[in-house]
Amino acid sequence: MLWNRPYHRLILNGLLASFLATSAIPSIVFAQSSTRPVTRPVESDTQQMKMDRAETQQVPGASGDKDSQPDGLVPSGGVELYRRMGAALPPAPAEKPYNGPVDEAYGAYQRGLFVTALDKALTRAGEGDAAAQTLVAEMMTKGQGVKRDAKTAAFWYQKGAAGGDPAAMFQYAMLLMAGRDMPRDKKQADDYMRKAAEAGNSSAQFNWAQILVSDNPGERGLRLALPYYEKAAVQGVADAQYAVAQLYVALKDLPAAKKAEARSWLERAAKAGFDTAQLDMGVWLVNGVGGNQDYDKGFEWMRVAALRGNVVAQNKLSHLYIDALGTRPNPVEAAKWYVLSRRAGLQDAALEDFYLGINEETQKKAIDAANKFRRGAILVAPQPGQSLQ
Template identity: 30%
Template sequence: MLSIMRHFRSGFFLSVLLVFATASGLAADTDTLPAEKARQAWASGNFTEALSIWRPLASQGDPEAQYRIGQMFENGQGLDQDIELAMNWYRKAAEFGYAPAQFRLGLAYLQGKGQPRDSAKAFKWLERAQKQQWAPAQYALGLLYLEGMGVDRKPAYAMTLLKGAAEQGHAGAQYSLGMIYLQGKNVEKDPAKARKWLLKAAEQQHLQAIYQLGQLDNSNKSDPRKIRLAAEAGFAPAQYDLGAAYATGRNGLDQDFGQAAIWLEKAALQGHAQAQFDLGWLYESGKGVQKSLDQALLWYRKAAENNLDQANYQLGHFYEHGLGVEKDAQRAFNYYQAAAGAGNKEAQYALGVMYDLGNGTQQDFSKAMKWYLKAAAQDQPMAMYAIGNLYANGYGVSKDLKVAKKWYCKAASLGLPQAKQMLGEKTDLHMVCDNPLTSSPEN
């Protein structure tokens, strides 16, 4: 399920707010004939004409014209891009009380754009804008107060602000409210309210809302029509879900690896880490695409750059075994270490093996045991078996056949053939593993 905090990742939050500010900007404009003519020229891309109208208006103190010139400097529209000059023009309009300029200036202080970061000034200008019921400012402050970013958390105030923006038709606020009610974040879960707000956002073509409604439809079964609609509109999570549905033959779709590859690639090209990994797997296995370890490596690397632990593990496996690359135990160790540190149980086991054997690193049975135990805690049977071997042989620990038997039994209970063989192929596991009087395996 998507979290509303996706807005805050990698600066996406601020860019989303800027989009909504631009889209909603006309609501606060002054209705004069020259101003309308300038807006029409600007909308059609005729920035020279727009500027010729707004410059004299701005010099007469018209706040909308000052704001628009600030926009043109910020975006390099008809003027050389100059962030400092843009902020100067925004400040002029903001001091006149123009809400869109106050909002832009607040965001600029929040992200340190054109001037040093200053949370106090950021909140001052955002509050001034929201007091004028400027929906983008209400939305921004709502999310900031909800999560306590640069300010103390105030969930009740955050909800008031988000509702204010949502009731004015702000799609981002409507989506956020839907997700808050869906997840029960600082409120009781309320599926009906969640659906209500998500529908309102979806009616405005908010892709995340469309996608989320697809996830919710029909008693937790994803609706492929809504997922496809969001995917075709370019929403990466929906493209990934559609690709995954084709790969597995779920949600009413026939299994089709060719279609899976098409949709996974669309999401992967937008930086969706899991799609990059899954596309790598398709190339590694030759499903839906021509088998290519080079392409598999390319996509695994991209997913690893996005900190996907599975990808780091897979790259470690490739370098350890020389799949499409020269064997390199040191690089394998490094990739395993990155994935293991992120909690990947297969990487934790693999890292334990490397310490156990002294492969790619100095042999260290204590560190091997450390990583085996972490993997075993996540029910990795090979790690349990390896722990049994360390105790059975007294490597890094005192030799203890009873403890070894305990770990062999754990691994055998998960169906590991090696552990069953160690205990005896025809052994009744219940009798051997649950009875303290039975003998321990001897090596």
């Protein structure tokens, strides 16, 4: 049974980050080149930025003018809908007949009939149906059709996990790992996480890979984890796609075919909204990692990550504007992005020299633009030439 809920992420392990930092991946030509941040990825349900923060969001692959909206990141169905108004659409394909068992409890759940779903699921759960036990646990966790009851939900997750349901095994492993509503038990948590991963649960595959990296320091752990990262990546887990891209470049003795796919996996993670992948996509394109250099697309991806709030991307975007890489030189934009990254605590002596070297009018425009980007936050803008803190 598949659940329509965000999977629990384990933050990309420091061991993975440290290994990649010392690997043969070329460093970016900008300042702060040794920084390899692992920032919180943007969730799929995050609200889009308002227009007063940015005029457009540019993504490589968009057709036409650079200011056009890209496919895959910002919905642009309006134009296509307008073009197709009045046009006859082809008939929908006939549905294939289904003769398998009907899950009435889950069907009611999907239609939002939670009381009915819970009633039907509880009957089957009491008879030992693992999928029904997992559905009951899910509804009790969310308070759907019943008052929220975390402890009873944990009981049903345990039953579903023992019955072999992959979703229950994953959720129960997370509960055991956190020690929430039950004693913490790493050994049992690892066992269920591994079983869920081997049963095909994509979230478990990613998290089991993380556990392998954590428990097996160095390159050995990364090689053990790679097959699980790959499986999760194929199923669309952006964090796993990012990890696969990094490991394909960093690990030695991998088949050439895999190394050739590194940039493709990174791009998939970037298009999924993972801001660190968007940052690295910009870095790779500018430096020619995993393929040819492309300053224009590198700039576009760096700008996307900066608009998403990635501080390192904001810093590097400032350098791109100064050096006119993929864009025309723009001192106001360069100073704006420096102001934003500096306020977030990212030091950069070269950008500080640049900022202090521009005239007061340009500094004021940059500060005004940075304040506007912050969407009207109450900020006391410093006088030109003063500290940005």
